Amino acid sequence: MSASSAPDASGTPTLERPTAPGYRARRTLPLRVEAVRQLKRRRTLVMGGIMALLPIVLVIAFAVAGGSPGSRNGDVTLMDTATGSATNFAATCLFVSAGFLLVIPVALFCGDTVASEASWSSLRYLLAAPVPRARLLWSKMAVALGMSAAAMVLLPLVALAVGAVAYGWGPLEIPTGGTLPAGTAARRLVVVVAYIFVSQLVTAGLAFWLSTKTDAPLGAVGGAVGLTIVGNVLDAVTALGGWRDFLPAHWQFAWADAIQPQPEWGGMIQGSAISVAYALVLFALAFRGFARKDVVS
Template sequence: MTAPSSDDPTAATRVAATRKGVHDRLDSIGPVAPVEFRSRRTLGLRVEAVRQLRRRRTQVAALLVLILPPIIAIAFSLSSDDPSTAGGDQGGRQTSALYGLATAGGANFALFTEFAAGSFLLTVLVALFCGDTVAGEAGWASLRYLLVIPVRRSHLLRQKLFIGLASSAIVLILLPVWAYVIGGLFFGWGPAQSPLGGDFTSSETLQRLAIVVGYTLIQSMVVAGFAFLLSVLTDAPLGAVGGATMLVILSNILDSISALDPYRQFLPTHYQFAWLDALGPNVIWEDMARGVGISLIYSSVLFGAAWWWFHRKDIVS
């Protein structure tokens, strides 16, 4: 390659600006405006959602939700006992009546699946999504680096909690919807039958299912609050998930002790299955209203405590 001629006026512009001693092009650029930092654009919801979807535990949770209704449906199909004989007595408990009507159609199968999974599986999944958020970053030793980017602590908590609650809501909605589809394929698409006697119309069936799912979503806020608080208190994701699950189990054990009346009605899980009152001829709202109030109070206190603690915590992980 031949060197540029000294008589050529454009020769200097063709020389690389990074070449030693050549600064004319850099001078012609002028001052560069500083880039404004926007903390809100860091750790976006889309980025966090994609990260959560790629997690192995998210995929395992989705697989559990998808395979549970078919397994239950196949078990009912292969059983030699007629479940309808278990719920014929109106004086019996609604829980046994739900089992007795599980094969009456897709809607009843969805209600039974919701009840069977609500006491443990759904609790574990909600605790998993909301308890593995902050503690998971600490366990990977990446939490401190996220805050150095910098990401504001309140912004990090908000993004983590939003994705955790959204993932939990998707699971809680997906299970009864998928169970309704599986139940319809196995046992027909007829309207739901009330465990207290009588049938619902198609529109009433959808309304009652919506009430059940909505109430379950609100009740899950207590589990999410427990898990999220433990997530900012510990660096071990398993400790946050297991701790929240154990607290719910302990609450259920205490709730089963009738000697604790009337104090056990203030336990966070006392009204966990108050949605059963939506399955009668008329919806009874009293216990569900109390359950919603207690759930919102507990979750507000727990989320507030998580925010307060994390803003004062020395992040070393």
């Protein structure tokens, strides 16, 4: 491999960047290789185990308690209908986990992906391979988002299977009244999972951006989770009025409108638009900052 000289516009010879014969930037760090690396990590297996165990833990809790908890003020919630059928149980699992538990895998997979390479002092060797910086980030971002989506899909799938064994396969009882046929309810749950994933893109973007800024994976993961909690706290401050509409946390349970006899899409559309807008800005900041970063780890 040798460098060659080529004249620029003024006729002055310039030194071209040497490349190996057959080198193609787009072939470096294939998604398959990155996915296998991440799937083999212990934190991936632990998180998958937690997602799969949650429905089993809830079934045991309901069995010990003698059924779903009753409403204290007369209002019926998803928790009150959890043991009605497998679809009710799956919807309940999503309800109890969407606010915090599902934030964890997103923050973990997206916040740990670049920072962990820096903490292992392997990031500079990947870039020296040479893997272009943009290619490295695209590969890691795609795999992290894919694994986050897989975690969100795993939870309701296991919940449907466990719920079918424990409570049978039947229609979804809507807390406000009425039922949805099991097939329709299952399709609506697909929409719910898709919306939850989109609503968590803000956390994903924040964790990914922080991951490019620090060599400490726990700092990136903890920072994303902490700021997500701050958003939930701010949403609870009713004095903010209409300003809460610009908080992604304000729309995190808009998916409940999808499991009504006549679904409403307005809240989900607005929540998705806000989440995607924030996420695009955060991902852009990650790529821009990493392109200029002096990588020494």
